[in-house]
Amino acid sequence: MTHTATRLQDLHAPFAPLLRIVLAQAALRRVDRALDLACGPGLKTGWLAAALQPGGWALGVDADRRALHEACAMTEDRRVEWAAGDALALPLRDACVDLCWCVAALHQFADPALALCEMRRVMRRGGTLVVATVEQLWVRARSWPPDLSAALSGALAVSGGDPGLLPADGLADALIARLATAGFTAIRARAFLLDATLMPWVQELTLADWPHLRTRVASLLDAVILERCDAYAAAEPEPVIAPVLLIASALKAE
Numbered sequence: 001m002t003h004t005a006t007r008l009q010d011l012h013a014p015f016a017p018l019l020r021i022v023l024a025q026a027a028l029r030r031v032d033r034a035l036d037l038a039c040g041p042g043l044k045t046g047w048l049a050a051a052l053q054p055g056g057w058a059l060g061v062d063a064d065r066r067a068l069h070e071a072c073a074m075t076e077d078r079r080v081e082w083a084a085g086d087a088l089a090l091p092l093r094d095a096c097v098d099l100c101w102c103v104a105a106l107h108q109f110a111d112p113a114l115a116l117c118e119m120r121r122v123m124r125r126g127g128t129l130v131v132a133t134v135e136q137l138w139v140r141a142r143s144w145p146p147d148l149s150a151a152l153s154g155a156l157a158v159s160g161g162d163p164g165l166l167p168a169d170g171l172a173d174a175l176i177a178r179l180a181t182a183g184f185t186a187i188r189a190r191a192f193l194l195d196a197t198l199m200p201w202v203q204e205l206t207l208a209d210w211p212h213l214r215t216r217v218a219s220l221l222d223a224v225i226l227e228r229c230d231a232y233a234a235a236e237p238e239p240v241i242a243p244v245l246l247i248a249s250a251l252k253a254e
């Protein structure tokens with residue numbers, strides 16, 4: 001692996017498990033053809049290939065031919081192909097992929113809105129989009145009372161790693177609006193505080209919206225603990241700037 005690919009792998013290591021959870025959920029819908037847009041050296045394209053139905057293929061597209069060359073050299077999986085191309089004018093026909101995956105790249109595109117329209121164009125109806133970005137954002141990191149985490153971990157066990165939280169403080173609003181403007185539906189966004197000392201789902205809980213969360217846990221917590229959570233939420237911790245992983249998934253309507 002080249003120095004650049006190793007650096008990218010190290011950089012993404014803190015959130016690779018989170019992305020894999022989201023990919024596993026996306027792959028619950030049938031995936032025959034997957035696109036890894038702005039795949040770079042292809043570090044995640046193999047993940048997509050592993051989620052394919054038998055006979056399926058994954059295509060990595062990137063504007064950087066050197067990165068593609070490296071991706072090609074590192075991959076033996078015959079289900080994966082590579083193509084040079086611009087996210088703003090994808091070298092693909094309409095409606096040909098079931099899963100479009102774009103990680104750590106949306107902000108690099110000169111026109112992210114156009115790129116999202118291109119993603120939608122090449123997706124089949126009913127296909128899934130996953131977009132992930134890491135941003136430095138103002139956040140209120142909330143360390144909830146431990147009883148809340150305990151109550152939620154039960155829900156986590158039955159939901160395959162997704163506690164069904166919403167990001168607080170409008171953290172994902174801009175990304176959601178971008179996807180909605182591009183015509184996607186069933187948009188779901190998740191925000192994770194990138195802090196390796198926390199379990200993945202606690203990274204999400206830390207940035208969770210309390211009014212939404214409250215409706216889910218009110219029946220699970222006793223009144224005293226619920227009150228403690230209410231008081232904690234009302235206290236509004238001071239915002240700080242921190243790295244946040246935003247992951248949005250959406251569908252191209254049937």
Ligand SMILES: C[S@@+](CC[C@H](N)C(=O)[O-])C[C@H]1O[C@@H](n2cnc3c(N)ncnc32)[C@H](O)[C@@H]1O
Nearest residue numbers: 038039040043062063064086087103104105108
């Ligand atoms: C930070 S890397 C992410 C690589 C990969 N998605 C990953 O998660 O490992 C961003 C990639 O976006 C690619 N890129 C930037 N602008 C592009 C464009 N307009 N079209 C296609 N790829 C582009 C770059 O060449 C680079 O490989």
